[in-house]
Amino acid sequence: MAIQTGVGQQTVKTKRKWPKIVGITAVVLFIVLIGAGSWLYMQIVKPLPTVEGEVTLEALDVPVSVWRDEMGVPHIEAENEKDLYIAQGYVTAQDRLFQMDLSRRQASGMLSEVIGEAALDTDKFFRSFGLRRAAEASAELYSDEAKEALSAYAIGVNAFIREAKEKGTLPIEFRILGYEPEEWTETDSLTIGKYMAFDLGGHWEGQAFRYYLAQNFSEEEALELFPSYPEDGALVMEELKAHKLDLTDRFLAAVIPDPFNGSNNWVLSGDKTETGMPILADDPHLGLATPAIWYETHLQSPEQNVTGVIFAGVPGIILGHNENIAWGVTNVGPDVQDLYIERRHAEDAYLFEYIGEWEKATVYDELIKVKDAEDVHYEVVETRHGPIISEFAYDDDDEYALALRWTAHLPSPELEAVLKFNKATDWDSFSEALESFHTPAQNFVFADVNGTIAYRANGLIPIRSKGDSLTPVPGWTGEYEWEGFIPWEELPTVVNPEQGFIATANNKIVNDDYPYHITHTWAQPFRQQRIYDVLGSGDTFTTEDMKQLQNDIHNLQAEEMLPILLNSVEDSAELRDEDQQALKLLREWDFKDHKDLGAPLIFHLWMQQVSDELFKDRINESMMELFDNRAGAVDELIRRADRGERSEWIEAQGGIDQLLLTSLQETTDRIVRLQGSDANEWNWGEFHSVAFAHPLSSVAPLHLLFNSEPTPMSGSRVTVMAASWNADTGNVTNGAGWRGVMDLSDLSRSEHVVGPGQSGHVRSPWYHNQIKDWTQAGYHKTLLNPEEYQTKSKHLMLTP
Numbered sequence: 001m002a003i004q005t006g007v008g009q010q011t012v013k014t015k016r017k018w019p020k021i022v023g024i025t026a027v028v029l030f031i032v033l034i035g036a037g038s039w040l041y042m043q044i045v046k047p048l049p050t051v052e053g054e055v056t057l058e059a060l061d062v063p064v065s066v067w068r069d070e071m072g073v074p075h076i077e078a079e080n081e082k083d084l085y086i087a088q089g090y091v092t093a094q095d096r097l098f099q100m101d102l103s104r105r106q107a108s109g110m111l112s113e114v115i116g117e118a119a120l121d122t123d124k125f126f127r128s129f130g131l132r133r134a135a136e137a138s139a140e141l142y143s144d145e146a147k148e149a150l151s152a153y154a155i156g157v158n159a160f161i162r163e164a165k166e167k168g169t170l171p172i173e174f175r176i177l178g179y180e181p182e183e184w185t186e187t188d189s190l191t192i193g194k195y196m197a198f199d200l201g202g203h204w205e206g207q208a209f210r211y212y213l214a215q216n217f218s219e220e221e222a223l224e225l226f227p228s229y230p231e232d233g234a235l236v237m238e239e240l241k242a243h244k245l246d247l248t249d250r251f252l253a254a255v256i257p258d259p260f261n262g263s264n265n266w267v268l269s270g271d272k273t274e275t276g277m278p279i280l281a282d283d284p285h286l287g288l289a290t291p292a293i294w295y296e297t298h299l300q301s302p303e304q305n306v307t308g309v310i311f312a313g314v315p316g317i318i319l320g321h322n323e324n325i326a327w328g329v330t331n332v333g334p335d336v337q338d339l340y341i342e343r344r345h346a347e348d349a350y351l352f353e354y355i356g357e358w359e360k361a362t363v364y365d366e367l368i369k370v371k372d373a374e375d376v377h378y379e380v381v382e383t384r385h386g387p388i389i390s391e392f393a394y395d396d397d398d399e400y401a402l403a404l405r406w407t408a409h410l411p412s413p414e415l416e417a418v419l420k421f422n423k424a425t426d427w428d429s430f431s432e433a434l435e436s437f438h439t440p441a442q443n444f445v446f447a448d449v450n451g452t453i454a455y456r457a458n459g460l461i462p463i464r465s466k467g468d469s470l471t472p473v474p475g476w477t478g479e480y481e482w483e484g485f486i487p488w489e490e491l492p493t494v495v496n497p498e499q500g501f502i503a504t505a506n507n508k509i510v511n512d513d514y515p516y517h518i519t520h521t522w523a524q525p526f527r528q529q530r531i532y533d534v535l536g537s538g539d540t541f542t543t544e545d546m547k548q549l550q551n552d553i554h555n556l557q558a559e560e561m562l563p564i565l566l567n568s569v570e571d572s573a574e575l576r577d578e579d580q581q582a583l584k585l586l587r588e589w590d591f592k593d594h595k596d597l598g599a600p601l602i603f604h605l606w607m608q609q610v611s612d613e614l615f616k617d618r619i620n621e622s623m624m625e626l627f628d629n630r631a632g633a634v635d636e637l638i639r640r641a642d643r644g645e646r647s648e649w650i651e652a653q654g655g656i657d658q659l660l661l662t663s664l665q666e667t668t669d670r671i672v673r674l675q676g677s678d679a680n681e682w683n684w685g686e687f688h689s690v691a692f693a694h695p696l697s698s699v700a701p702l703h704l705l706f707n708s709e710p711t712p713m714s715g716s717r718v719t720v721m722a723a724s725w726n727a728d729t730g731n732v733t734n735g736a737g738w739r740g741v742m743d744l745s746d747l748s749r750s751e752h753v754v755g756p757g758q759s760g761h762v763r764s765p766w767y768h769n770q771i772k773d774w775t776q777a778g779y780h781k782t783l784l785n786p787e788e789y790q791t792k793s794k795h796l797m798l799t800p
Helices: 002-045 081-108 117-129 131-141 144-167 172-177 186-199 204-216 219-224 233-242 414-421 427-434 526-535 543-550 556-569 577-587 599-615 621-626 630-642 656-675 702-706 771-775 786-792
Strands: 053-056 064-068 074-077 262-268 279-287 294-301 304-311 319-321 325-331 337-343 351-354 357-360 362-368 376-383 400-406 442-448 453-458 462-464 482-485 493-495 501-504 723-725 732-736 738-743 749-754 780-783 794-799
Touching: 064 081, 064 786, 074 081, 074 786, 081 117, 081 131, 081 144, 081 172, 081 186, 081 294, 117 362, 117 376, 131 186, 144 186, 144 414, 186 304, 186 414, 204 219, 204 233, 204 337, 204 400, 204 621, 219 233, 262 442, 262 453, 262 526, 262 543, 279 319, 279 325, 279 442, 279 543, 294 749, 304 738, 304 749, 319 738, 337 351, 376 400, 414 427, 427 442, 427 453, 442 501, 453 501, 501 526, 526 543, 526 556, 543 738, 556 577, 556 599, 556 630, 556 656, 577 599, 577 656, 599 630, 599 656, 630 656, 749 771, 780 786
Parallel strands: 053 794, 074 294
Antiparallel strands: 064 074, 064 794, 262 279, 262 325, 262 501, 279 732, 279 738, 294 304, 304 319, 319 325, 325 442, 337 400, 351 357, 362 376, 442 453, 453 493, 462 482, 723 732, 738 749, 749 780
C-alpha cells in the first residue's frame, strides 16, 4: 500500500515536472537554434566585401577610386596601368574569389584536393588535356606590358586573399569545403583563358563518336550520322574498322562542353539605324550558373577608358567598348582538334610508331592531391601529336590509343590581344590586335565612331596534308600531319558590306568556293536565319529594336518541321484524345516559344522524343554525350524522310509515320505526368525554367541557400533568345549570360544585363538582382562619364 502510494506520488510529481522540463528544453533548443542561425547568418554576411570607405593596398603607387553603381558594376579609376590592374584583381576577387579558385582548379585538374576522390577522374581528364601546361608555355610569348598587367592583377587578387584570411572573411564556400585558397599566379589567369578555348570546343568528341559508329554499325547507318559525306566513304569506314579500339565507357568521366555553347552577334551600319551611326549587339551563349561566367567592369586610366565583361580571374575587358570602338564575338567552331590513332609497341607502353620507327613519348608525372586520401601519381603520355586522352580513366595499354592534337596546346598570347582591344581606336588598330588572338577561333564583329563596321573569323585553323577532321586518322603513317594554318590575311573578312549589316550565330560563314576547310559541323541555322530576316527587312533600327531582337522567341525550326510532323500523324487512327488535344494546340500555334504557351512544350519534347526513339537501345548510352551536332543530325534525317529518301535509322523504327506517332504518344504521356491531362493548363515555362545553379547546390540542402527559385523561361535552343535545357529536368542550363547593345552615336553609355548578377556572395544585393531583367528582356545602362555614374554609386578608395 505504501509502495503503491509512493509510486502514485512519484507519478504526480513527474507529471508536474514535465511541463517545466519541456519548457526548459524548448528554451535551450530555441537558444541553440538562435545561436546556430546567428552563426550561419554571420558566416554569410561577414564575408561581404567592403564597397565604401577606404582600404589600404600597399602595392599601389597612388590611390585608386572604385565606384560601384546600382547594379554592382565597379568603375575603377586609376592614374596608371599598374594600379588599374591591381585594383581590378582586388575588386574582382572581392566579388568572385570562390568562383576564381574553382575555375583555376578545374582547368588545372586540382579539384580532388578540395573535393576528394569523387573528382579524381575529372582531374585526370584535365591533366591529360594539359590546359595548365599550355598556359605555362604561353607565358614567354607575352610582351613586358602584358606581363606587367598579369602580375599586377595577381598582386591585387592576393592582397584580397591575405586580407580575407586575416579578417576571417573568406566566402562561405571555403568554410563549407574546409580549405583556404592559395596565392593567385599569372599562370592561373592564363589557364582560365585556355579553359575558354576548351569550353568552345573543336569537335574531338564528334570524331570519337564517328569512330565508334564505324566499329559498331553498318556503313550506311554510320555515314547517315556524319555531318557530311566523306570522300571515299567506304575506304574511310574500312580504315576505321581495321584499327579497333573499344571506346565504350572510356569517356564517361570526360567533361564535354555543352553542344549549344555558341553566341549571336551583329553590327549595323549607320545606313540601317535611326541615329545614322552603327549599333553593335552581342550575346555569348555559355553555361548559366551562380555566379555568372561574365563579370562586368569599367576600367579607366590615362591610357584607356573601356567597359564590358571579362572572365573572373583575367585582367582587361574581352567584350565591350571604349570611347571609339565596340566589338563582340561568336564561336566559329572550326575543326581545330584532331584525334590520331596511335599504334603502341607491344613491349614498351611509351613507344609509338611513326613512319616505320618507334618514338619515345613524353611522360609527365602529375601529382594529384586528394582530400582525405593518399596523393595519386598520374602519368600523362604525350606523342608527337599530343596527349593520349583515351586512357585517363582506363588503365590497360591497348595496341591503339587516341592522341589529341589541338591548336590550344600551342603557346598563344590571347590576353595580349585583349589588352590591345581595350586601347584600339579604329579597325586598323583592332585588326592588328587580332593577330595575337589564336584560340578559340572567334567571329569578331566591330564598329567604330568613324562609321566603319567589320567582321573577321579570327584564330588558328589548321591546314591538313590529308583528311578533313571527320574521323580519327592513323598517326603512324605521316600522311595526316598539319601543314600550317590558314594565313591570317586569308581568314574570312568583311568591311562595310553593301547590305549594311553583318551577323553571325555559329552558322556556316563561307561558301563552297572558300579554298580552306573550316568545319563540317555548324550550328542549326535557325537563329542566324531569324536575325537575317529581321535585319534584312529594310527597316531602320534603334537600340530598343536590338534588345528586342536579342530576346526574340520566334521558332523557325518549328516553322520548318511542324508541317512534316503534323502531316505524318494527324490522319492516324491510333490517335488518342490527349494526342488530338496536343495537335490542336500545335495547329493554332504562332511559333513563338513563349513560356505561357503549351505548344512549345509539345513541340520541343516531341522533337526530343524523336531523337530518343531513333537511338535508344542502339547507341550505347555512354557514347551519346559524344554525339556531336545530334540535333542537326535528327533534323536532317526528318528532311530526308520528307523528301522520300530512305533512312536506315528511321526504317528501323517502322518508317517515318510510325516513328512520329510513337514519339508523339510518348510525349503526350510525359506531359500528362508532368502537368496533368487538361491541355489548356500545359505551358512551356513550368517545365523550362532557370535557377542559376551554384556549384555546391548539388549537395542538399545547399541549393536552398545558393540557388534562386526557378524562373519560367521563354525561348529555346533554336530561338535568338537562346535557352538550352536539361532534357530530363527542363532546367535551363545554357544561354546568353551577358547581353550587350552598344550605340556608336553615344559610347558614354551602353545597355547590359548579366544573369543572375555581379556578386558571388549570397547575401549581396547584387547576387541575383538581375534575374528578372535577364528573363524578361530588361537591361541596365552602364555609364562611362564619371559625373553620371558617381552620383548613385558606392565609393571605395584604395590607398597605398
